[in-house]
Amino acid sequence: MNLPKIDLASLPGLDSAVGLFGSATQSGANYDDTVVVIMVYVHDVIQPGFLG
């Protein structure tokens, strides 16, 4: 079936669109402590299950 292609960029977002998680910056704030996300780096010295 020959379907028309809709360009993604032509499709609007919602009026209530928000940025992705963590994209708020607090201009001028000295410590970035409002949203705390700790990325887990899995080094090759850590066996699976060793992280709490």
Add this chain to the structure above:
Amino acid sequence: MRLHPDISALRSDPALQRRAQSPLLKAVKNWRADPIAAPILRAFELYANGAAIDECGELAHLLTDHLAAMKFVEKWQDLFLEALSQEPLGQIPNRHNYAAGLATMQLFSAQGATLSLLAYEALDNAREPQSALFVDREIHEVVLAGEARGHHHRICKTGGPQAEIESSDQCWRVGAKIALRPRDETRQFVEINGMMLVLQLARSPQHPLESREYSLTDGSLIHQASGDKRASQDFIALDVLGALGRQDAIPAMEQMALNAAREANLRWEAVRQLLSLNAAKGMALLNRLIANNADPLSQPAQSLRQSLTAANSRLKQLAQEAGSCRT
């Protein structure tokens, strides 16, 4: 890059790795069974399961009595320093992070709750913040060491993109307690004298509402960001699948778009990506959304279908074929 021979040896030898980690794992076990920590851990688990702080006796006590909190933290330090002195290349199995003057160590974590130790360092270029971020997270803190100057902000009233914010200058010293309600209270440390150590209990709901950043000069809304990490991850996944042209993702997109329990913006992104991947299925999805008047996506779907069918007769035909088209 030069690696210390001990680290190189560790990298290639799983037995050595296990040995390095062994005293730290033992420390975790001892910590969880410790007479000081165990009742607090039990109270923390209650809190993580939704109990109010006042219902979690040991935990509430910890956050109101800085001497008790200090004793608790010292116990943790003793156990892990002892383990590290045996195996200095072992990894502390608690999640931890260091960034721009702030070190974080999660002592306990369960569901959306964490009990963490935060160490703030003085910064050379400390500035007065121009905006403040309000997040969907309940916070209880007690200062264990050091002192800081900063501000407490509370949203008194919000109306559209404007908020009335009540700010007060604060000086936090040893023993100071900070309690912040989710969404409308926040605090900012501006100037730290030397170093400040804070014990922080925090809890976020399963699907946190968006974080809002307001200007402190005029109360205008500067930015909104999703407060739901999982929703943002799914949002990015939708974009990647769409960019890769993955037709096999269509059923999952459809399911996400129709799942009223998910964030509206995430569901709408599924609609956009699906329309772009397959116009026929996308138009059918719009029809289904429109049919449910109670769905917050019903109206946006109606507007989108209107504009798409007005601009393209083939799309109008597809919408009609999919049924229930009233345009």
